Amino acid sequence: MENKIDYGRIEKNAAVRKRIVSTITCLFLGLWAIVVLFPFYWMVLTSVKSYGAYNSEYIPKFFTLSPTVQNYADAFHxxxxxxxxxxxxxxxxxxxxxxxxxxxxxxxxxxxxxxxxxxxxxxxxxxxxxxxxxxxxxxxxxxxxxxxxxxxxxxxxxxxxxxxxxxxxxxxxxxxxxxxxxxxxxxxxxxxxxxxxxxxxxxxxxxxxxxxxxxxxxxxxxxxxxxxxxxxxxxxxxxxxxxxxxxxxxxxxxxxxxxxxxxxxxxxxxxxxxxxxxxxxxxxxxxxxxx
Missing domain, CATH: 1.10.3720.10 (MetI-like)
Incomplete structure (x- = not known):
């Protein structure tokens, strides 16, 4: 009986360790994904801001309520x-x-x-x-x-x-x-x-x-x-x-x-x-x- 209890405890501890490692890995990969993808997000966000709205931001904003496609038209014309x-x-x-x-x-x-x-x-x-x-x-x-x-x-x-x-x-x-x-x-x-x-x-x-x-x-x-x-x-x-x-x-x-x-x-x-x-x-x- 003691051996069975010990084996069960070992399996339980192993499962907990595996869950902890998996959680840490997911958090690390999620953080790394944010670091990698943020420049692309910032590039797209800046491209849909008007020239006036962009220059009026003393503190950069991570979103815009008035996106525009005029910059894309200017890029081709x-x-x-x-x-x-x-x-x-x-x-x-x-x-x-x-x-x-x-x-x-x-x-x-x-x-x-x-x-x-x-x-x-x-x-x-x-x-x-x-x-x-x-x-x-x-x-x-x-x-x-x-x-x-x-x-x-x-x-x-x-x-x-x-x-x-x-x-x-x-x-x-x-x-x-x-x-x-x-x-x-x-x-x-x-x-x-x-x-x-x-x-x-x-x-x-x-x-x-x-x-x-x-x-x-x-x-x-x-x-x-x-x-x-x-x-x-x-x-x-x-x-x-x-x-x-x-x-x-x-x-x-x-x-x-x-x-x-x-x-x-x-x-x-x-x-x-x-x-x-x-x-x-x-x-x-x-x-x-x-x-």
């Missing part, structure tokens, strides 16, 4: 925000499509093709990740300038059509596919390209989707290279357009209109992430697994 969005969409789609072709072929070569010095070449390839990005930007800038490709979409796109990290991630994913499938396909007379497109790409679809989404986010948020290689407003992306809006559009003091422009620019990425968040996590975790 005062500055060419629509053109910036179109330029960014064009840059993002073309860059991502070209990069997927390049990294897929490169990852397949490193994962499946046998050629002399493959491992050495791959190690040297990975070593490129150790080079500071500033040095690469300088080299790319000199090359693009000498080719007279400044203020062109080609100059914007070409330096971004490959990624060592994405090649490595996709190569690791390709190597998880059993070799027996490849050998069976070769016995049937299947070409390497057909095997890649019909077998490896469909199996690695979660990782490819993840890479695509991450590249889209990277292109959409690109700032340094577009700002360096373009000084013509016709080729500005949204990240560079924000600076132009601040300097020559609304002015430094019209914060609500600035926040409206930022909301418009940020919304596509937020929607993209909310739709594909599960695929992003699944693709990253799958790419890091072996065996």
């Amino acid at each position: 005062t500055v060419p925000l629509g053109r910036y969005l179109m330029n960014t969409a064009l840059f993002t789609v073309i860059t991502t499509a070209l990069m997927l072709i390049v990294i897929t072929l490169a990852a397949f070569a490193f994962a499946r093709l046998e050629f002399r010095g493959r491992n050495i070449v791959f190690v040297l390839f990975l070593s490129l990740m150790m080079i500071p990005s500033e040095l690469v930007i300088i080299t790319n800038f000199v090359t693009v300038t000498e080719l007279n490709m400044r203020n062109t979409f080609s100059g914007l796109i070409l330096p971004s059509v490959t990624s060592v990290f994405y090649i490595y991630l996709l190569k690791e994913n390709f190597e998880q596919i059993p070799d027996s499938l490849y050998y069976a396909a070769k016995v049937d007379g299947t070409s390497d390209l057909k095997y890649l497109l019909k077998v490896m790409v469909p199996i690695s679809k979660p990782t490819l989707i993840t890479i695509t989404i991450l590249k889209v986010i990277e292109c959409w948020n690109s700032y340094v290279w577009p700002r360096l290689i373009t000084d013509n407003e016709d080729y500005y992306l949204v990240s560079n357009g924000i600076q132009e809006i601040r300097e020559n559009g609304f002015g430094r003091e019209n914060i609500p209109a600035m926040m409206a422009a930022v909301v418009v620019i940020s919304t596509p990425l937020i929607i993209l992430f909310l739709i594909f968040r599960k695929k992003i996590m699944a693709g990253v975790s799958r790419g890091g697994m072996k065996g």
Whole structure:
């Protein structure tokens, strides 16, 4: 009887500890969610405040009783925000499509093709990740300038059509596919390209989707290279357009209109992430697994 009472007490204590840990975890995650989401809430709140109401607040208010959409109208009429969005969409789609072709072929070569010095070449390839990005930007800038490709979409796109990290991630994913499938396909007379497109790409679809989404986010948020290689407003992306809006559009003091422009620019990425968040996590975790 004493043993039964002791076991029951132990189970009860364990349940209490588990409940306490769960409560503390939920409180911590809730607090962290507030910290992370508050800037987005403040951005949207500021964007629906009128210029006069915003400047009349000596103490910032966490709500507004008279929201307005005039700031959003100003974001499209005062500055060419629509053109910036179109330029960014064009840059993002073309860059991502070209990069997927390049990294897929490169990852397949490193994962499946046998050629002399493959491992050495791959190690040297990975070593490129150790080079500071500033040095690469300088080299790319000199090359693009000498080719007279400044203020062109080609100059914007070409330096971004490959990624060592994405090649490595996709190569690791390709190597998880059993070799027996490849050998069976070769016995049937299947070409390497057909095997890649019909077998490896469909199996690695979660990782490819993840890479695509991450590249889209990277292109959409690109700032340094577009700002360096373009000084013509016709080729500005949204990240560079924000600076132009601040300097020559609304002015430094019209914060609500600035926040409206930022909301418009940020919304596509937020929607993209909310739709594909599960695929992003699944693709990253799958790419890091072996065996």
